[in-house]
Amino acid sequence: MERKKRLALNTSTSLLYQVVTIICGFILPRLILKSFGSEVNGLVNSITQFLAIISFLELGVGAVIQSSLYKPLAEKDDEQISRVIVSGQKFFSKLAKILTAYVVILMVSYPFIANQKFGFVYTATMIGVMSISSFAQYYFGIINSLLLTSDQKGYVSYISQTVTLVMNTAACFMLIKLGSGIHVVKLVTSLIYAIRPLILAIYVRRHYNLNWNIKYTEEPIKQKWNGVAQHVSAVILDGTDNIVLTIFSNLKDVSIYSVYSIVTSGVKQLLLSMTNGIQALIGEMWAKQELDELKEFFGWIEWILHTGTILIFGITSALIVPFVEVYTKGISDVNYVQPLFAILIVIANAGHCLRLPYNIMILAGGHYKQTQNNYIIASALNIIISVIAVKAWGLVGVATGTVIAMFYQTVWMAWYDSKNLIKWPFKKFLKQIFVDVVIVVLVHLIINLYFVKTWFEMKSVTYVSWIFLAVKISILVVLISVVINTIFYRTHIRSVVKKSINKIKK
Structure with missing residues (x-):
């Protein structure tokens, strides 16, 4: 095959x-x-x-x-x-x-x-x-x-x-x-x-x-x-929050965290599923030292994963609180509506996906020992900030620790790949991050404009009302994403359109 x-x-x-x-x-x-x-x-x-x-x-x-x-x-x-x-x-x-x-x-x-x-x-x-x-x-x-x-x-x-x-x-x-x-x-x-x-x-x-x-x-x-640091970091970034909440807060906060995680983890795993065959393929190319083919493939993977992450998590950021309202309707023992926490946990999970292309390259290249300090520092940041902040800010505190750790790790990995392995230019990463931020900011600016704000609100706390809202938000995010990517990544958009037209003709 x-x-x-x-x-x-x-x-x-x-x-x-x-x-x-x-x-x-x-x-x-x-x-x-x-x-x-x-x-x-x-x-x-x-x-x-x-x-x-x-x-x-x-x-x-x-x-x-x-x-x-x-x-x-x-x-x-x-x-x-x-x-x-x-x-x-x-x-x-x-x-x-x-x-x-x-x-x-x-x-x-x-x-x-x-x-x-x-x-x-x-x-x-x-x-x-x-x-x-x-x-x-x-x-x-x-x-x-x-x-x-x-x-x-x-x-x-x-x-x-x-x-x-x-x-x-x-x-x-x-x-x-x-x-x-x-x-x-x-x-x-x-x-x-x-x-x-x-x-x-x-x-x-x-x-x-x-x-x-x-x-x-x-x-x-x-x-x-030599994979110890990478592995421990992954476990900490994925599992620390619930453990910190169990010890320093209460099980009701753990329940709130788990409900939001149903959404964010589901979306994250959806994106991760699209990369499950990629590491093995990149690993094979690296083992055979097919560097030109690998660099071209990596360029596409970076753009696809960034574009997909911002598209899906941009939609999620606007829909997660309304969804939780509907999902927990009738459950009154805890207040599940937590807007600030919702934004932070979305950013943290989006950060996990944005770092994927750079992490995949490090793992496929077998650079475990060379990169272990990055993983150790990210783990320490997450634990220390979460434990300190949970007492004062609860759910928001533990989410803040994860966001800061993810931001540090994503930037460091992109920098490492630019200096080692396939020598991917760091300025390409910075350009991609700039495009990501522009899309998300534009989406939330438009949603919160006073003369269109009512268009992007649920009319009732029901799944039907939420679905109508989801359709409107999704159309908006897709349109903004296409426009911005056409400006900054015209070649990629043309290639995708051309391939799509050819498939339809076949």
Whole structure:
């Protein structure tokens, strides 16, 4: 299967998975909120983040394994592939054992460190049932998923994830409607998600000529521990906020954060899904040193990701508060309308997507050790600012920490790529950021003009009214984006229009 077809298949299946994730992500939290209340919803999301802390101990080895597989996969070197996979599996098997010990410690300690009103047994058993799928992932699933992604066959993983996600949503919907407790619902979720790694294990054993008993004298995964900073940074930037809120605030704030995250994380993952095949492709080009082709491809990826991010998050920034109003209608135990926090969390997630092309290049090029200080500083900024600001500003405080860390990291990565790797000019990044800012500012200026402001308001707190508003906002953002990009990126726009016309003619 040629590169373009693999990229298209990976992108389409990943996109399908993210769309299904977003839909299911709206259904289940709403059911939990209505059936069990905001504090139970906060508890579930808090435990999820505490369980995610174990991924700290992955120490970035997963990303390094992917980088180590690009060359042997390109050369079809089965022996070297086997060495990397066997070494990686040994690491993740040890991590699964550590996870078991961590879960026991968490079951004992979490009920005392979290600001929550539930009993010890209630909370500890919740942690136990929610940890089952995490154990299955580390023991059976991660190494096979890394192999498939590196070989540009991520579509196998995305299809299995989509199927199990739909199964889980249907099962949980029925259980909640039948009056089952939250523990039963989460136990069923864990058992269904444990099916995923088994599917991947069967596929890999049937389609790859791996020698699981291979011996090696030299560590096959080069720079094995040099991905630590990148990985820890990613975990902190994604998971710190909920943990800080759990310890220094309360579960109601965690619930508010989780509701806004349904939207922002869904949109972010939608954009990430479009890049899932790109890193493997860039990694292959870098391994073969096809630098001219790589530079041209990178230029397009930068523009597409920036344009897509600003387009989607520009729409999100105007629609997120009205959506939350509709989504939480009838739930009165907490005030979910938080406009300033909404803007900050949108900016933070948009920043995560804007840094993607530069981060992908660093990971595909295997520059882990050279870039680790950037990741350490970003992590420190996020933690320190969040912990200091949460007491005074609550949700706004933790979001501020994430925004500042993302801004620093995005600029640093773009600068690093301009000086190293493919030598991408930093002025091109600055131009792209300028265009991004102009589009967003124009959108919000027009929306808030006094003589058109009423056009961009919901007439009632209903999904129908929100959909009408979404259509108007989307048209406005698309029009402004097209006009501004035509001015600054005329060649790109012409190329997109030409390709679109050719496809329509065919």
